Every structure is written in structure tokens, then in C-alpha cells.
Amino acid sequence: MSHKSGFVALIGRPNVGKSTLMNHVVGRKVAIMSDKPQTTRNRIRGIFTDERGQIVFLDTPGIHKPKSKLGEHLVQTARAALEEVDLILLLVDAEEGMGPGDRFIIEHLKQVETPVFLVVNKIDRVHPDALLPLIDSYRRLYSFKEVVPISALQGNNTGTLVDLIFRELPEGPAYYPADQVTDSPEQFIVAELIREKVLFLTREEIPHSVAVVVEEMIPRQDRETVYIRATIYAERPSQKGILIGKRGAMLKEVGRLAREEIERLLGNKVYLDLWVKVKKDWRNEEAYLRRFGYGDVE
Numbered sequence: 052m053s054h055k056s057g058f059v060a061l062i063g064r065p066n067v068g069k070s071t072l073m074n075h076v077v078g079r080k081v082a083i084m085s086d087k088p089q090t091t092r093n094r095i096r097g098i099f100t101d102e103r104g105q106i107v108f109l110d111t112p113g114i115h116k117p118k119s120k121l122g123e124h125l126v127q128t129a130r131a132a133l134e135e136v137d138l139i140l141l142l143v144d145a146e147e148g149m150g151p152g153d154r155f156i157i158e159h160l161k162q163v164e165t166p167v168f169l170v171v172n173k174i175d176r177v178h179p180d181a182l183l184p185l186i187d188s189y190r191r192l193y194s195f196k197e198v199v200p201i202s203a204l205q206g207n208n209t210g211t212l213v214d215l216i217f218r219e220l221p222e223g224p225a226y227y228p229a230d231q232v233t234d235s236p237e238q239f240i241v242a243e244l245i246r247e248k249v250l251f252l253t254r255e256e257i258p259h260s261v262a263v264v265v266e267e268m269i270p271r272q273d274r275e276t277v278y279i280r281a282t283i284y285a286e287r288p289s290q291k292g293i294l295i296g297k298r299g300a301m302l303k304e305v306g307r308l309a310r311e312e313i314e315r316l317l318g319n320k321v322y323l324d325l326w327v328k329v330k331k332d333w334r335n336e337e338a339y340l341r342r343f344g345y346g347d348v349e
């Protein structure tokens with residue numbers, strides 16, 4: 052069977068149920084490390100993996116009516132981001148019906164080529180008879196590739212939504228480990244900090260080919276400690292030996308320096324679980340480059 056993968060942008064007014072949908076589809080609560088405003092263009096909201104492939108759901112902040120020049124700039128940026136994804140899900144609220152916010156978003160969608168699904172959420176809150184006229188009113192504004200009524204809260208029809216998404220996605224590799232459900236700017240920064248310590252401590256012995264991936268970043272029950280599992284990727288077994296060091300001394304030192312800095316960054320205690328793996332020629336593999344945060348590569 053072919054393996055599919057791709058990036059899916061979730062857009063919609065606040066409160067339409069994006070988080071609820073993510074929690075339902077991705078299966079467990081997505082760990083959110085902070086409520087700082089996101090500055091990245093595309094923030095990963097959740098990752099779904101099964102035998103069919105992998106769906107990476109992205110948040111696209113900034114699609115709302117601009118009130119300032121800066122706002123206009125953000126809308127432009129968000130639109131550019133929508134061009135780069137494989138599919139867009141426009142979430143709307145069945146109970147609230149269409150509002151000016153939806154109309155504004157749809158006007159923008161007309162200017163991008165990416166296919167769009169209309170996902171009508173909260174159908175548990177409306178009578179089925181009310182649904183068709185609502186869908187029609189959206190259809191009059193835009194030619195949606197699919198229309199999928201769901202209840203993210205109750206899980207109605209979310210399986211169908213995932214099926215339809217897979218049908219739309221191109222063949223491709225998994226970009227993230229199967230057990231990873233989220234990513235965040237913090238994860239990227241933490242990976243960079245660890246990489247910096249590796250390069251600092253190993254000097255010329257380890258070339259810049261080393262890469263670090265944060266596989267898991269989960270606040271512990273006590274909320275005081277954050278558990279972080281990260282993998283350092285080397286290109287050759289000899290590099291792995293250097294990275295681990297005599298009786299693990301090098302890895303321990305990398306971990307100690309990185310942990311201190313991550314604790315300052317997050318303002319939490321950190322348990323850092325570091326691993327070293329060899330991945331030959333990762334630099335030549337597109338999927339790995341994406342995973343390591345190098346974005347789109349030619």
C-alpha cells in the first residue's frame with residue numbers, strides 16, 4: 052500500500068473547535084508548553100500517523116480581518132503559508148452559522164490554489180434539517196473539494212474526515228516519528244540548544260552534520276518538571292562513539308549544559324533524556340531535512 056503524507060492547514064474563527072478536533076483526531080492531549088503568542092508562520096498543531104501515512108496539522112494564525120498595517124502584513128503572510136500546504140480545512144460552527152469572519156476567510160481562499168474542505172463542526176448542536184441550507188450558503192461562496200459535517204466533541208464523522216484527507220494527500224514519507232503528536236517553537240529551540248552544546252564540547256571532532264530532534268516534550272504531573280526526550284543524529288558510527296564518550300561522559304556533559312540552559316528558557320525543571328543514533332546520509336534525504344527544521348528543500 053502506498054504511504055501518504057502531507058501538511059494540512061486548519062483555519063477558522065476562534066472557538067470553532069480546532070483544539071477539540073485535534074484532541075480527538077490525534078488521540079491524546081497535545082502538550083502545550085506555553086501560551087506565548089506564536090510567531091512562527093506555521094505552528095504544528097498535531098500529527099496523526101497510522102498505516103496509511105502521516106498527516107501534519109498546522110495552525111495558520113493571522114487570517115482575520117486586519118485592523119492595522121501590521122495586521123495586513125500578517126494576513127499576507129498567512130496567505131503565503133496557505134499556498135505551501137497540501138490541503139486546507141476551513142472549520143465553521145454549525146450552531147453560529149456564517150459570520151463576517153467566515154466571509155473574510157473565504158475571500159482569501161479564492162486567491163490560493165490549494166484545495167479546501169469545508170468542515171462543519173458542532174453538528175450535535177443543530178437539527179439535521181438546518182444543516183443543508185447552511186452548507187448551501189457556504190457552497191454558494193466557494194467551490195469546496197469536500198464538505199464534511201462533524202462533531203469534534205463527540206467524534207461523529209471525524210474518521211470520515213481523516214479518510215478524505217488521506218485520499219487528498221500525495222504519496223510521501225513520514226516527516227515525524229510515529230509517536231510524536233506535536234511540535235512547537237520551543238521544541239525547535241531546545242533542539243538547537245542541544246546541538247550548540249554538542250558542537251561546543253566536541254569542537255572539530257564532530258562536523259556540523261550533527262542534527263538534533265526533540266521527540267517528546269511533556270510536562271510532568273507536578274507541572275514543575277518537563278520531560279524532554281531528544282535524539283542526536285550522527286552520520287557515522289565513529290561519530291556516535293565520540294558523542295557518547297568514555298562511559299557516557301560526553302553525552303552526560305552535553306546533557307548537563309543543555310539542561311541548565313533549557314531550564315532557564317522554560318522556567319521549569321527539566322529532565323533531559325538524550326539518545327544518539329546513526330542515520331547515514333541524512334543530509335540527502337528530504338524527509339529528514341524537513342524533520343530537522345530545514346523546511347522546504349529543492
Ligand SMILES: Nc1nc2c(ncn2[C@@H]2O[C@H](COP(=O)(O)OP(=O)(O)OP(=O)(O)O)[C@@H](O)[C@H]2O)c(=O)[nH]1
Pocket residue numbers: 064065066067068069070071072172173174175176201202203204205
Ligand atoms: N457541542 C459541541 N461543542 C464543541 C464541539 N467542538 C468544540 N466544541 C466546544 O467549543 C468550544 C471551543 O472549542 P476549541 O476546540 O477550544 O476551539 P478552538 O477553535 O481551538 O479555539 P481557539 O484555539 O481559541 O481558536 C469548547 O467549549 C468546545 O468544547 C462540538 O463538536 N460540539
